[in-house]
Amino acid sequence: MAKTNMYLSEFEMTDPEFKEFFEQFACSEVTGEPGKGLEERTRYMAxxxxLIGCQGAALYKELLPDALSAGITPVEVKEIGYQATAYLGVGRTYPFLKATNEVFEEKKIPLPLSGQSTTNPENRLIRGSQTQVEIFGQRMKDLYKSGPEESRHINCWLAANCFGDYYTRNGLDYRQREMITFCFLLAQGGCEPQLKGHIDGNVRVGNDKQFLINVISQCMPYIGYPRTLNALNCINEVCTN
Structure with missing residues (x-):
């Protein structure tokens, strides 16, 4: 029997057939597929x-209490939302940051949470560049110094902001951060070059091909088949080269 998700209950009277077959698929068939599952905390994190990547704000808010009940900590939830801003922009993460605060307030989780930053304005660029090397290898060394002069500042921002401000924070490790970045990119679509780069990053930090296939398998009901198949193609291209 399929596990019931509370967010589907509102369709019991209005869309009973849809509720029945979607619930059976997403909550039983997908989660029960042999060898394609994820540990529950990891599944909810993905x-x-x-949902942030595909802009599913209403469903994000519905599922967040379930994620917390599954063992994801408030700090981990916040770190997912913060890091998403580097890959989607604050215009698209703003509703999720607000929804997170609203759920935390409902659950009496005190805000603000304890700080997780490990860098400061003086060292964020160097620490971010070091993090790029740790994840992607020596080819990233001093990348922020390269490129045409008129656009070199963006490489500096990538090192200092994306990696220096976000990836160096406590709360999530590199494997978790690369997994959620993989999810941000596959869910929003149109980012295949960056997705391939982070598939490589995932593999380098220990998230192997089968793990990534399991991630897209468990997320498929939330993003549909086209983006799932695009992500699978990217995995196959990167992991066979």
Whole structure:
């Protein structure tokens, strides 16, 4: 029997057939597929990141209490939302940051949470550049110094902001951060070059091909088949080269 998700209950009277077959598929068939599952905390972490990537704000807010009940900590939830801003922009993460605060307030989780930053304005660029090398290898060394002069500042921002401000924070490790970045990119679509780069990053930090296939398998009901198949193609291209 399919596990019931509370967010589907509102369709019991209005869309009973849809509720029945979607619930059976998403909550039983997908989660029960042999060898394609994820540990529950990891599954919810991937789903939250995927919902941010595909702009599923209403469903994100519905599922966040379930994610917390599954063991995801408030700090981990916040870190997912913060890091998403580097890959989607604050215009698209703003509703999720607000929804997170609203759920936390409902659950009496005190805000603000304890700070997780490990860098400061003086060292964020160097620490970010070091993090790029740790994840992607020596080819990233001093990348922020390269490129045409008129656009070199963006490489500096990538090192200092994306990696220096976000990836160096406590709360999530590199494997978790690369997994959620993979989810942000596959869910929003149109980012295949960046997705391939982060598939490589995932593999380098220990998230192997089968793990990534399991991630997209568990997230498929939330993003549909086209973006799932695009992500699978990218995995196959990167992991066979």
């Amino acid at each position: 789903i939250l990141a995927t």
